Amino acid sequence: MSEEGTNTQVEGFEVRQRYFEDLTEACEAAREGCALFxxxxxxxxxxxxxxxxxxxxxxxxxxxxxxxxxxxxxxxxxxxxxxxxxxxxxxxxxxxxxxxxxxxxxxxxxxxxxxxxxxxxxxxxxxxxxxxxxxxxxxxxxxxxxxxxxxxxxxxxxxxxxxxxxxxxxxxxxxxxxxxxxxxxxxxxxxxxxxxxxxxxxxxxxxVGHEAFEICRVLAGVxxxxxxxxxxxxxxxxxxxxxxxxxxxxxxxxxxxxxxxxxxxxPNRHLRGLAFGGDTPEPGATISTDEGREVGTVGTVINSPASLTSVTLTPDQPTGLSTLTCLAEGFSDADGDDPSHVLLVRPGSLYGCPPRVCTRMS
The missing domain is CATH 3.30.1360.120 (Probable tRNA modification gtpase trme; domain 1)
Structure with a gap:
């Protein structure tokens, strides 16, 4: 654990972004130990x-x-x-x-x-x-x-x-x-x-800092x-x-x-989770299929440790999230890396979105 860290703004209030250098350790504290936020x-x-x-x-x-x-x-x-x-x-x-x-x-x-x-x-x-x-x-x-x-x-x-x-x-x-x-x-x-x-x-x-809180919240589908x-x-x-x-x-x-x-x-629309590698999208960005149909918009974006993402974001886990693996150009796993980002997709106009969908950011 480290006392070093930058601050971030939440609704105009300054809070510590991170107390732990290892985010996996911070998230484990929030789940298995006793984290104080x-x-x-x-x-x-x-x-x-x-x-x-x-x-x-x-x-x-x-x-x-x-x-x-x-x-x-x-x-x-x-x-x-x-x-x-x-x-x-x-x-x-x-x-x-x-x-x-x-x-x-x-x-x-x-x-x-x-x-x-x-x-x-x-x-x-x-x-x-x-x-x-x-x-x-x-x-x-x-x-x-x-x-x-x-x-x-x-x-x-x-x-x-x-x-x-x-x-x-x-x-x-x-x-x-x-x-x-x-x-x-x-x-x-x-x-x-x-x-x-x-x-x-x-x-x-x-x-535990705000970054780990957001990771745990998103992975829990809250x-x-x-x-x-x-x-x-x-x-x-x-x-x-x-x-x-x-x-x-x-x-x-x-x-x-x-x-x-x-x-x-x-409901024909649901809040979904999206795990992917590549650049981080901005909140509010539109997510659509390769056919151009809108899925939704980007909500909270987290940089999740691979160990948490690979364990939590699977269909068998009761996380409250359905996994959408982003396969399109610019957000693919073509290089073999594990998905490093997870975000919540705010329900959009594509009804009945399947658990796996080829998507692109626009």
């Missing part, structure tokens, strides 16, 4: 008022109205056409809801929900005083058990509780969604971030909104998003479109 670009929306729970429930894809204090969910806000506005984690308290999303997602949630408020007595406010730390990997629970005090650990997905670490108040959430592996989220007051972080590091957590999925997509076009939809909750904005697609057919 700092996420200053995450923000919170606080919903209060006598109608808050019912109102937010009727505007989102997850069950909120029946949540008890201490319970939580992963959910999404969609427009009337079922298109994705933002994704979030929600925590239920006695008299308010706390929604965590990216900063851009929080802005989108507030704007979208406020546009539907007519007579409902609900207040929506941004809160930026807490910093989110994510712990991921098979050993993450052990680190939490050694540092967290004040309440039993929540064992159901997205459940949360309050307690202390290093004598400072924190919120703790059980979160298996970020990288598709066991994980825990901490919301820490900004002024106590250093003390809490050091306490976690002292019992086995390892700082899209980033709006880079990989957004207002041109319905949640059913991503397996990792579709599996979080509550089909028993009843009506919400956009529900009719999503339910019709689910019960009467299937």
């Amino acid at each position: 700092e996420m200053p670009w995450r923000s919170h929306v606080i919903a209060t008022g006598p109608h808050a729970r019912r109102f937010v429930h009727n505007m989102t894809t997850c069950q909120i109205k029946e949540l008890k204090p201490g319970e939580g969910r992963f959910g999404m806000s969609v427009d009337s056409g079922g298109k994705l506005v933002a994704d979030f984690f929600v925590e239920a308290e006695e008299d308010r809801l706390v929604l965590e999303s990216s900063c851009s997602g929080a802005d989108a949630i507030v704007a979208h929900l406020k546009s539907y408020i007519i007579a409902d007595r609900v207040n929506l406010e941004r809160e930026t005083t807490g910093v989110v730390l994510a712990l991921t990997g098979a050993a993450s629970q052990q680190v939490v058990e050694h540092t967290f005090e004040g309440a039993p650990l929540p064992h159901e997905a997205y459940a949360w509780c309050s307690g202390t670490i290093a004598g400072h108040g924190v919120r703790l959430r059980n979160n298996p969604h970020r990288l598709g592996v066991p994980g825990w989220d901490l919301t820490v007051p900004a002024e106590h971030l250093t003390e809490v972080r050091d306490a976690l590091l002292n019992v086995g957590a390892t700082r 899209p980033r909104v709006p880079d990989d999925m957004g207002l041109s997509n319905v949640p059913l076009e991503s397996d990792s998003l579709a599996e979080t939809i509550d089909w028993d909750k009843g009506c919400y904005i956009g529900q009719e479109v999503i339910a019709m697609m689910h019960y009467r057919g299937r």
Whole structure:
């Protein structure tokens, strides 16, 4: 592990790109150990008022109205056409809801929900005083058990509780969604971030940079909104998003479109993974077949270690990705090299895209 590394910008916040010289080692820490990721670009929306729970429930894809204090969910806000506005984690308290999303997602949630408020007595406010730390990997629970005090650990997905670490108040959430592996989220007051972080590091957590986080996220098939999925997509076009939809909750904005697609057919477009060698394409570039039919556009692009790509991106692995091997000129494996890049292909106009397709960048 090395403390040397450059920084990168995520939604205007500066974060460390890499702590490990060996990215394979960093990704193994995120999956098998206990990786600590700092996420200053995450923000919170606080919903209060006598109608808050019912109102937010009727505007989102997850069950909120029946949540008890201490319970939580992963959910999404969609427009009337079922298109994705933002994704979030929600925590239920006695008299308010706390929604965590990216900063851009929080802005989108507030704007979208406020546009539907007519007579409902609900207040929506941004809160930026807490910093989110994510712990991921098979050993993450052990680190939490050694540092967290004040309440039993929540064992159901997205459940949360309050307690202390290093004598400072924190919120703790059980979160298996970020990288598709066991994980825990901490919301820490900004002024106590250093003390809490050091306490976690002292019992086995390892700082891992944003580059490794993105590699693990892409290989797990978890899209980033709006880079990989957004207002041109319905949640059913991503397996990792579709599996979080509550089909028993009843009506919400956009529900009719999503339910019709689910019960009467299937989405004809899907978020896909693409592994290839050669030059790195730019996000937003168009991907098309040799016949000129558009497959989609480039979303997140990662430079994946060959050891991870060759193991993870196969049809037999439950990664949430279908492998598209790029064979066209300029992005081929003609020289015998293993694919060195992986990206998420944002669903485009080519319906029913097969798991292997000859593609070109344009």
